[in-house]
Amino acid sequence: MRTPIIAGNWKLNKTIAEAESFASELVTALADVSDVEIIIAPVFTALSRVSARLTGSPLRLAGQNCYPQETGAFTGELSPLMLKDAGCSAVIIGHSERRQLLGESDQLINLKVKKTLATSMTAILCVGETLEERQADQALDVLARQIKGGLAGLSAQQMLDLVIAYEPVWAIGTGQTASDEQAQEAHSFIRGLVAGLFNQETAEACRILYGGSVKPDNVDGLMAQTDIDGALVGGASLKVADFCRIVRFN
Numbered sequence: 498m499r500t501p502i503i504a505g506n507w508k509l510n511k512t513i514a515e516a517e518s519f520a521s522e523l524v525t526a527l528a529d530v531s532d533v534e535i536i537i538a539p540v541f542t543a544l545s546r547v548s549a550r551l552t553g554s555p556l557r558l559a560g561q562n563c564y565p566q567e568t569g570a571f572t573g574e575l576s577p578l579m580l581k582d583a584g585c586s587a588v589i590i591g592h593s594e595r596r597q598l599l600g601e602s603d604q605l606i607n608l609k610v611k612k613t614l615a616t617s618m619t620a621i622l623c624v625g626e627t628l629e630e631r632q633a634d635q636a637l638d639v640l641a642r643q644i645k646g647g648l649a650g651l652s653a654q655q656m657l658d659l660v661i662a663y664e665p666v667w668a669i670g671t672g673q674t675a676s677d678e679q680a681q682e683a684h685s686f687i688r689g690l691v692a693g694l695f696n697q698e699t700a701e702a703c704r705i706l707y708g709g710s711v712k713p714d715n716v717d718g719l720m721a722q723t724d725i726d727g728a729l730v731g732g733a734s735l736k737v738a739d740f741c742r743i744v745r746f747n
């Protein structure tokens with residue numbers, strides 16, 4: 498059995514004070530949840546203060562990005578070790594906004610994944626096709642390229658600390674969720690890729706989250722799919738009631 502993960506990607510939102518009080522509200526509202534792993538990813542500047550609010554709660558903290566070096570002349574960047582130092586135990590890597598707006602390649606993303614795993618943190622690797630790619634019937638090819646590129650050189654043992662998030666770009670922030678069937682098809686395809694790259698056991702254990710306009714009113718159908726093991730939530734993670742309802746999916 499794969500323990501579900503519900504992760505909130507706060508993106509570029511909330512000041513330190515807002516993030517702290519929001520995190521405290523979540524800790525109180527979700528205190529009784531024990532069967533779902535909950536992760537929140539605030540902006541970097543809020544991490545250590547939010548981490549203090551999570552003390553004693555099962556909520557985990559994640560960075561939204563990292564750089565694949567520990568220290569050095571890399572102006573503006575942060576290493577997984579620094580994120581760990583701020584209280585994080587996971588890092589979101591290769592989000593489509595970074596792939597698109599900042600030109601991140603599969604090769605760079607692979608280095609980030611490796612550095613994160615080498616720091617004993619969970620890597621949340623994001624993949625997903627654009628609308629043009631889906632319309633051109635290239636969605637599965639794109640997923641195969643991103644999965645093979647992102648996971649290159651990893652061992653089956655390292656895969657235990659890696660989570661995949663399938664986020665079709667056309668569904669992110671658009672209110673247009675993939676249908677349960679579309680999401681299940683992509684997830685099952687990704688699980689097959691993991692089986693081919695590693696082995697069946699690794700594929701069965703690997704958690705694959707869906708992301709892209711997950712809301713309280715569509716989470717139940719998505720979570721009912723065999724290969725959907727959780728959600729990476731953007732917009733709806735910024736509202737306590739919505740995020741809590743998603744965590745408490747049926």
Ligand code: PGA
Nearest residue numbers: 669670709710730731732
């Ligand atoms: P959304 O974002 O839920 O607002 O679509 C998801 C994501 O980008 O991780």
